[in-house]
Amino acid sequence: MHVVDxxxxxxxxxxxxxxxxxxxxxxxxxxxxxxxxxxxxTQVLNDLGIAVAFKSIVGDNRAELTAxxxxxxxxHRVLILTGGLGPTDDDLTREVVAAHLGLPMHEDPEIIxxxxxxxxxxxxxxxxxxxxxxxxxxxxxxLANPNGTAPGLWLAHxxxxxxxLPGPPREMKPMMAGEVRSRLLALAGDTRLHRRLVRVSGxxxxxxxxxxxxxxxxxxxQEPPIETTILAGLGQVELHLRLQxxxxxxxxxxxxxxxxxxxxxxxxxxxxxDGRSLAAVVGDLLRARGWWxxxxxxxxxxxxxxxxxxxxxxxxxxxxxVVAYSNKAKVELxxxxxxxxxxxxxVSEAVAVAMAEGMRxxxxxxxxxxxxxxxxxxxxxxxxxxxxxxxxxxxxQTEVRTFRFPGGREMVKAMSANWAIDLVRRALREG
Amino acid sequence: MHVVDxxxxxxxxxxxxxxxxxxxxxxxxxxxxxxxxxxxxTQVLNDLGIAVAFKSIVGDNRAELTAxxxxxxxxHRVLILTGGLGPTDDDLTREVVAAHLGLPMHEDPEIIxxxxxxxxxxxxxxxxxxxxxxxxxxxxxxLANPNGTAPGLWLAHxxxxxxxLPGPPREMKPMMAGEVRSRLLALAGDTRLHRRLVRVSGxxxxxxxxxxxxxxxxxxxQEPPIETTILAGLGQVELHLRLQxxxxxxxxxxxxxxxxxxxxxxxxxxxxxDGRSLAAVVGDLLRARGWWxxxxxxxxxxxxxxxxxxxxxxxxxxxxxVVAYSNKAKVELxxxxxxxxxxxxxVSEAVAVAMAEGMRxxxxxxxxxxxxxxxxxxxxxxxxxxxxxxxxxxxxQTEVRTFRFPGGREMVKAMSANWAIDLVRRALREG
Numbered sequence: 069m070h071v072v073d074x075x076x077x078x079x080x081x082x083x084x085x086x087x088x089x090x091x092x093x094x095x096x097x098x099x100x101x102x103x104x105x106x107x108x109x110t111q112v113l114n115d116l117g118i119a120v121a122f123k124s125i126v127g128d129n130r131a132e133l134t135a136x137x138x139x140x141x142x143x144h145r146v147l148i149l150t151g152g153l154g155p156t157d158d159d160l161t162r163e164v165v166a167a168h169l170g171l172p173m174h175e176d177p178e179i180i181x182x183x184x185x186x187x188x189x190x191x192x193x194x195x196x197x198x199x200x201x202x203x204x205x206x207x208x209x210x211l212a213n214p215n216g217t218a219p220g221l222w223l224a225h226x227x228x229x230x231x232x233l234p235g236p237p238r239e240m241k242p243m244m245a246g247e248v249r250s251r252l253l254a255l256a257g258d259t260r261l262h263r264r265l266v267r268v269s270g271x272x273x274x275x276x277x278x279x280x281x282x283x284x285x286x287x288x289x290q291e292p293p294i295e296t297t298i299l300a301g302l303g304q305v306e307l308h309l310r311l312q313x314x315x316x317x318x319x320x321x322x323x324x325x326x327x328x329x330x331x332x333x334x335x336x337x338x339x340x341x342d343g344r345s346l347a348a349v350v351g352d353l354l355r356a357r358g359w360w361x362x363x364x365x366x367x368x369x370x371x372x373x374x375x376x377x378x379x380x381x382x383x384x385x386x387x388x389x390v391v392a393y394s395n396k397a398k399v400e401l402x403x404x405x406x407x408x409x410x411x412x413x414x415v416s417e418a419v420a421v422a423m424a425e426g427m428r429x430x431x432x433x434x435x436x437x438x439x440x441x442x443x444x445x446x447x448x449x450x451x452x453x454x455x456x457x458x459x460x461x462x463x464x465q466t467e468v469r470t471f472r473f474p475g476g477r478e479m480v481k482a483m484s485a486n487w488a489i490d491l492v493r494r495a496l497r498e499g
Numbered sequence: 500m501h502v503v504d505x506x507x508x509x510x511x512x513x514x515x516x517x518x519x520x521x522x523x524x525x526x527x528x529x530x531x532x533x534x535x536x537x538x539x540x541t542q543v544l545n546d547l548g549i550a551v552a553f554k555s556i557v558g559d560n561r562a563e564l565t566a567x568x569x570x571x572x573x574x575h576r577v578l579i580l581t582g583g584l585g586p587t588d589d590d591l592t593r594e595v596v597a598a599h600l601g602l603p604m605h606e607d608p609e610i611i612x613x614x615x616x617x618x619x620x621x622x623x624x625x626x627x628x629x630x631x632x633x634x635x636x637x638x639x640x641x642l643a644n645p646n647g648t649a650p651g652l653w654l655a656h657x658x659x660x661x662x663x664l665p666g667p668p669r670e671m672k673p674m675m676a677g678e679v680r681s682r683l684l685a686l687a688g689d690t691r692l693h694r695r696l697v698r699v700s701g702x703x704x705x706x707x708x709x710x711x712x713x714x715x716x717x718x719x720x721q722e723p724p725i726e727t728t729i730l731a732g733l734g735q736v737e738l739h740l741r742l743q744x745x746x747x748x749x750x751x752x753x754x755x756x757x758x759x760x761x762x763x764x765x766x767x768x769x770x771x772x773d774g775r776s777l778a779a780v781v782g783d784l785l786r787a788r789g790w791w792x793x794x795x796x797x798x799x800x801x802x803x804x805x806x807x808x809x810x811x812x813x814x815x816x817x818x819x820x821v822v823a824y825s826n827k828a829k830v831e832l833x834x835x836x837x838x839x840x841x842x843x844x845x846v847s848e849a850v851a852v853a854m855a856e857g858m859r860x861x862x863x864x865x866x867x868x869x870x871x872x873x874x875x876x877x878x879x880x881x882x883x884x885x886x887x888x889x890x891x892x893x894x895x896q897t898e899v900r901t902f903r904f905p906g907g908r909e910m911v912k913a914m915s916a917n918w919a920i921d922l923v924r925r926a927l928r929e930g
Contacts, residue, residue, distance in 0.1 A: 081564050097551045098728055099542035100739060102533055111530035113759070121529045121563055124555040132552055132574070135520025139570050143563070297529055308531060363822075368809025370801025373822050380908055388828035390821050391794075392802050397819035401832070431828070445811050477811055 086121040087142035092152035094127035113426035117259035128158040151235030153218040166205035260316035266307040267339040273300035303486030354385040355495040359434035363389035364423035372485040402426035422457035435463040519553035523583035548690035559589040580691035582666030584649035597636035689745035697738040698770040706732035734917030767840040784927040785816040790865035794820035798872035803916040833857035851889035866894040
């Protein structure tokens with residue numbers, strides 16, 4: 069770390085303390101695979117106040133990788149590489165970085181010993197090909213890898229720092245969050261990134277944007293500015309707030325104020341301001357009351373219950389659920405009168421209410437949900453097109469709503485499940 | 500298109516016909532957001548036999564974007580950019596590319612007219628800021644955007660072709676698959692990428708790798724080689740086969756042979772060789788027999804049913820399902836004897852069998868599933884640790900298996916749901 073400090077401090081460098089990330093591996097350039105390592109790396113860098121200027125995904129190709137290393141180091145003082153540290157000929161990251169920096173490599177006997185030990189523990193002999201992974205460029209620090217054979221490497225060179233990390237996330241993450249982060253701390257200065265997450269439900273992205281845009285555009289003008297990113301999922305919107313500051317206390321207070329402003333503007337639509345998911349919030353509300361919930365699903369096919377039971381400990385408040393896909397099941401399991409289905413159709417507010425109330429009575433729970441709709445692509449009509457979904461919540465009182473969701477089958481299922489859980493949240497907040 | 504042909508044909512270019520993709524937008528450099536546009540673009544390019552040499556994600560920063568455009572065009576003859584074509588000051592792609600190529604821009608009256616028409620159709624006046632989107636570099640071809648205001652641009656310049664596409668996927672995709680693809684066809688020559696997908700269930704990634712590695716390593720030596728990528732999801736493995744060839748018939752025959760070899764080696768574990776998902780395959784098997792299925796879930800919390808009902812038309816064979824989270828529900832809804840739960844515990848093969856057989860009898864279906872297990876993080880014991888899951892399938896006969904799944908709650912749920920559906924598939928193939 070002292071070496072780093074010295075190297076970086078003793079020269080005036082025109083490059084900003086911004087970072088480039090290179091993810092290496094031909095499989096990451098196929099139409100199927102996406103690089104997610106860079107998200108974690110970005111988070112660690114951002115938390116230290118280091119911005120990511122760009123990230124690139126490069127195949128296992130010497131010329132291409134060399135060009136990218138040169139390009140990155142010509143522009144930025146922090147370079148994080150992941151992947152390409154394996155034992156095969158395809159794995160070029162180590163060699164390419166050393167060659168670009170003009171550093172000779174030598175075999176590190178400690179790495180060899182550690183790898184031999186790893187293999188021996190499983191009763192295997194280390195394959196000769198793994199010796200490659202013990203090659204270390206002159207001056208590099210070896211970063212131990214408790215979760216795999218490939219050690220990481222840390223280099224401070226000509227005013228820049230370079231980390232070479234393995235590709236598998238379970239090997240990369242602890243190394244990035246541990247040794248690399250603590251080495252970057254020495255460069256990063258006092259500024260840290262402070263963040264908040266506000267989850268919103270019940271409004272689309274553009275409706276939320278319309279409300280919050282005048283608010284967050286004001287924040288951009290203040291010093292230090294608060295940056296806001298809006299991310300929209302199926303039926304949910306996330307507002308990510310970010311503030312760079314060396315003063316944790318003032319930053320926290322400013323963000324609390326900002327979150328308060330959003331909560332005022334969005335009211336009941338704010339699900340959480342502490343990162344909890346919608347399902348977790350509903351779980352906490354149920355637990356606080358000592359209430360049990362049961363679900364009667366049709367078009368969501370079990371998705372609403374699956375979401376609710378994603379939360380650890382949900383067996384404390386989820387009593388049961390029924391997916392009554394057929395009319396027969398609606399009658400037998402929920403006591404929905406066959407005549408009601410005949411009169412109003414299976415997708416109707418009357419049937420949704422009968423499902424919820426039938427479930428509440430039969431399961432002997434405090435609150436129950438009934439969901440019936442047309443997920444598509446078939447089954448729609450002019451009066452009830454695909455995307456028509458009726459959701460009833462039976463608690464202290466019963467409420468029912470009809471939605472017309474856009475999109476295909478998966479989207480209708482996801483939006484319906486989300487709304488069903490959100491209507492339980494609203495009923496628990498009010499009731 | 501003739502312009503392109505001429506420009507590209509009349510010079511000898513040392514750059515290969517490989518592509519670079521630049522995704523532009525600061526929001527893509529946050530820890531939350533991943534660029535998925537490049538996957539679609541890669542697929543279209545690969546199908547034409549054009550390899551992607553690298554892809555980069557760059558923020559809304561003039562210097563950075565300029566450096567990346569220069570870097571890409573210095574090395575490759577195809578450059579596809581997405582994003583940064585919006586109307587605000589942040590949107591720099593158009594300007595940066597024109598400036599780099601030294602092309603003056605002019606306002607295109609046709610684009611203005613089209614945009615004014617778009618706004619007028621909604622009863623709005625076009626904001627002045629949108630004029631930016633009508634700026635066209637000299638010599639560029641405008642690509643119509645039926646799904647948004649920003650038109651795309653196509654440039655043939657100094658032996659390279661450059662496409663500027665909007666960022667929103669629903670605007671980008673039709674443009675890439677339509678006008679850009681047909682223009683690239685003129686460059687691409689006769690070689691096309693031919694592909695197959697083999698889905699495998701019931702074996703982990705390394706077990707599959709061990710079986711297929713000797714097979715696909717042989718394919719790499721043949722001419723033209725077949726490349727194989729193994730992707731592992733939760734409980735499923737995908738084998739992606741790719742073959743570049745100008746001869747569609749021979750390529751098809753070679754891939755059929757290869758798929759046949761994999762099917763021989765993997766046997767019953769092959770779910771499909773035509774892209775169908777596991778749930779769709781099970782649906783087709785059920786429909787072919789005219790069978791109905793019902794599910795009795797516990798630890799999966801409805802996820803298995805949700806997966807089955809992701810398939811359009813699944814109401815033809817999914818009769819119902821019950822999530823019997825509490826013991827009370829297991830007794831009431833499935834007729835599991837309370838004494839059986841007391842004796843063996845809720846997570847036991849005996850209870851899984853009673854759930855499946857109880858469900859089959861009560862729903863009057865042909866085949867039923869019972870799933871009971873410990874998803875965690877709580878609820879485990881030494882004898883039955885977290886991840887212990889019993890799955891029974893009751894059809895012509897009843898079979899039951901106990902699993903010990905690794906990982907956290909979500910992984911246990913996903914693996915269990917996958918295995919439950921897969922055991923139905925195996926029972927339908929055998930019985």
